[in-house]
Amino acid sequence: MDISNLFLENNAFSDADNIICSGHEEQHENYFGAVSPPIIQTSLFVQKNYQAYCDDMQHEAERFIYSRGLNPTVQMVEEKLARLERGEACRCFASGMGAISAVLMANLSSNDHIILVNNIYGPTMALIKLMAKKFGIHYSVVLDGNLESIANAIHATTRMIYVESPGTMTMNVVDLAAIARLASAHNITTAIDNTWATPLFQKPLTLGFDIVIHSCTKYLGGHSDLIAGAVVTSHERMIAIRDFSHQLLGAVLSPFAAWLLLRGLRTLPVRMQRHQENVVQVIEYLKTRPEVENIRHPSLADAAQRAIIRKQMFGFSGLFSFEIRDGGFATVKTFIDSCQLFKVGCSWGGYESLIISPNRGYNEPALAADNIAPGLIRLSIGQESPAMLIADLDTAFAALSAR
Ligand SMILES: Cc1ncc(COP(=O)(O)O)c(C=O)c1O
Structure with a gap:
């Protein structure tokens, strides 16, 4: 059976992505030349004295202090995911839903409006409905994904356009660059659940999207042995996601799950x-x-x-x-x-x-x-x-x- 005409013309992974997924750029010399990185299975990092601790606390987001904040094994996979999506910053979460709720909670306040484009993953939709009931956010669903329908759904209070493309039920594909342009003209944040395509098959940040979300439980992990989520965005946008959702809601990734994810990414x-x-x-x-x-x-x-x-x-x-x-x-x-x-x-x-x-x-x-x-x-x-x-x-x- 000749199936070659079914693939996309540009269907080849770049050497850069292959290298990021592999272990070639990892600092093996930092851990005795071990080709597989260690799992830094610790909740806590002790400091050499109290002054060092006080200094670290001033730079909490970048220092190893406590693993709910930063852990070397988790950081290693976060850096890889950020690079694969061509983003500046990544934070991993205990599940895809952890990542989705982190983005929604950090970006929406009561009376804000969100537009959901395409057939959104059921529990994401359920979370939005719950946020509407409990916290007074408003939402519109644009199932057809057309630019005109999205433009018509924009209100003065619209803060976010949230997209799944392809939609995992209907497989409908929406024009990401056009949506990003429309949103940016109205100062609206764009977020996409990119789980279906993976960063190898679609890089929404390069098309103007602001935030990319993954359930790493699926292809990124790839072996049905872990539950994980990730958010990739700019340093600036990550501040609220990190300070509020990652730190205070606290659904962070464990070092062991991060290590499994690193292993999954290799292939x-x-x-x-x-x-x-x-x-x-x-x-x-x-x-x-x-x-x-x-x-x-x-x-x-x-x-x-x-x-x-x-x-x-x-x-x-x-x-x-x-x-x-x-x-x-x-x-x-x-x-x-x-x-x-x-x-x-x-x-x-x-x-x-x-x-x-x-x-x-x-x-x-x-x-x-x-x-x-x-x-x-x-x-x-x-x-x-x-x-x-x-x-x-x-x-x-x-x-x-x-x-
Ligand atoms: C498209 C999509 N996004 C997000 C999720 C949620 O991911 P998790 O199960 O890791 O919380 C799923 C899970 O099936 C999914 O299919």
């Missing part, structure tokens, strides 16, 4: 290449199946979406969805349970391929209200061989026909 380029190659082959297969409709993945974008993708993305990751024609709960259940290789699980971005549906049998009316087809299946394509993955799906389609 990020090779893993992303493999996810991409696998996903386009699986999609090519699904396109041949008469039971399948509405495959949603940016590699299948129409001309208008493709034009935006070409301007701002360098490749495609492996999370996508499709619908089983006329499918309901019984259909998705049979399909999912007939897969052996695809495991049932709600996360994504790890080695193992995963399968899930939003249809849980008891929630079909709620899905209909949200315009989600009852036959929707979500796949996270992992690192296995594409032939094995396709054979697994083939078995599941055979099980549907045998009913």
Whole structure:
């Protein structure tokens, strides 16, 4: 199968990104030449005398004093993530939601308005609704992601435009540079959840965005063995995020999780290449199946979406969805349970391929209200061989026909 035309023309990782992900620029001589960095597993750093402690406290954000503030292992991964996103500063958090709440809490006050563009991750939306109820913030949702719709949603009190692109449910892609220009003209902060694309496939700060957020639990960690989040932005914008959200809300990353993340990053380029190659082959297969409709993945974008993708993305990751024609709960259940290789699980971005549906049998009316087809299946394509993955799906389609 020739799949070369499905990739983007600019699909190659720069040497700079490869080097950042690898350990080549790490200071091995600082830790006995160990090629794998140590885990500085400490809560506390003691100072040589009281004057040294007093001096350090004047520069709390940059000194090793207490690991809720700064820890060398965590700092090592923060520096790498900042460089991958071409940002000045990064702070890591205990989860992606920790990073998202840090950005929202540091930037919004009561009566402020936020615009949510595209289909935002469910718990992020739930947090916004909670902040609206408890703290009196206001929000508008712009599902289509069009510039005109976003411009129409701007009020005098709008402080932030928060985007997910591609949207992880719909895979809709929005024009990041155009949104950044519009926001900057109105003095509005822009933030994006860049988890789907990773910094290898999309660098929103270079397109004018102010803040990038990641759930590192997904591709960045890459092995389904850690929960982590990150925020990358300018030094100036990081001050409020660090002083308030990182320090006072306190959902910081542990040194051990940071070390796992460093290890995951070493193979990020090779893993992303493999996810991409696998996903386009699986999609090519699904396109041949008469039971399948509405495959949603940016590699299948129409001309208008493709034009935006070409301007701002360098490749495609492996999370996508499709619908089983006329499918309901019984259909998705049979399909999912007939897969052996695809495991049932709600996360994504790890080695193992995963399968899930939003249809849980008891929630079909709620899905209909949200315009989600009852036959929707979500796949996270992992690192296995594409032939094995396709054979697994083939078995599941055979099980549907045998009913
Ligand atoms: C797009 C997206 N953003 C953020 C998160 C939250 O990340 P975490 O689970 O690390 O808190 C998720 C988790 O599934 C996600 O899918």
